[in-house]
Amino acid sequence: MFVNIKISLRDLRLCWIKVLMNIQFPDSFLWGAAISSYQCEGGNFNSDWCSWEKKQGLEEALSACDHYRLFNNDFELAKKINLNSIRFSIEWSRICPDQTTFLDEEIEHYLKVIDSLIKNNLKPVVTLHHFTNPLWFADKGGWSDSKNIDYFIIYLRKMVGILKNKVDIWLVFNEPLVYIYNGYIRGIWPPGEKSIKLAVKALNNIIKAYIIGYQEIKSIYKDTQVIPKISLTKHVRVFSPCDEEKAVLNSFSAFVRDKCFNFWLLDYLNKKKCLDFIGLNFYCKEYTKFKFLFGSECKSGLHKERQNNLGWYVSPKAFYDVLIKLKKYKLPIIVMENGTSESDENYYGNYLREHLNSLLRAINDGVNVLGYFWWSLLDNFEWEQGRKGKFGLIEVDYNTMKRKIRLFAYTYGKICSQNRLIIK
């Protein structure tokens, strides 16, 4: 029996256009990489993290990636791999080494950083607070004292006022809940507290500071033609119960973690109408086992996903699921951090492709995504883990500070320049 199949040239063309559309990212998509001041610049000795490292006997950031000195070179490399944007943070403790001083030369430094970005066709996206505080602010009680909110707002007002003609995407805070959890509940980051009471106070104050900061930034731009986009970054993880015994209790802890860490902050800020977009940080899936109050992470060979060199479970499917869940906010999304740290070079490329594939699937399923930033541009200083994290598109030799573009970064570069997923 013969089936008469007639495919015209027009059908073929339409079919090809359809395939292309499905691998194409939206126009003007932001393709970037993210960094933070303390993790890359080096020399941030007035920060609470610096004194914490000493106090705890942790590996010290010291000159980190020496990015403070080498920023021009780093941005030229970013341009070489076709990125069109960089997310970086301003170090508050550099600008204000004490309560009453704003150092002009440090403000000047960040102006140079932004000019260098613009010269290299890289759109600046600025974070005002990425986990670190000036030491004097921490000594005054830091975020747990509501009287201190004003200090942050004064710094915000000053920096936004100076940079408003060069920057239009602002992240007031990076991952407030991660900061609070590690600094006030687990006590593994400064200020090293283990107190629910202080955690609630500090979180409350950060949320207040965010809302005030959001409104301040809006009013600073009032006399300009520009409408700024303001948000914070929210770390979202998918929590699954550990595949060990005590299934019911593990499911309970996974549920608690999901409720406490994932969406309530976005729900709250969205209701207050102070999110212009969602800044999503996504890395992995987490298995949770029962432990009073928030459960704890469970690492076991029983789980099907691969673990990266920091033990994180790689799950592009979870990334897709999170993006679909965020659709309910009806806000644009910018993926402000996504990345991995690996011992085997080949895994970076796989991680990148699989996560971009999930991103594209979500976009094709109606999620409004404006950009994607790989974490990180450089092998950054990874907080309490020191130099163990190797997240960079660019590898850093810490002895010589020499940079080397990783192979997968060229693949990323091709995707960025063609604005579509390249199928191997």
Ligand code: BGC
């Ligand atoms: C933080 C970065 C950190 C990265 C990898 C993010 O949650 O914003 O500072 O380096 O995760 O752990």
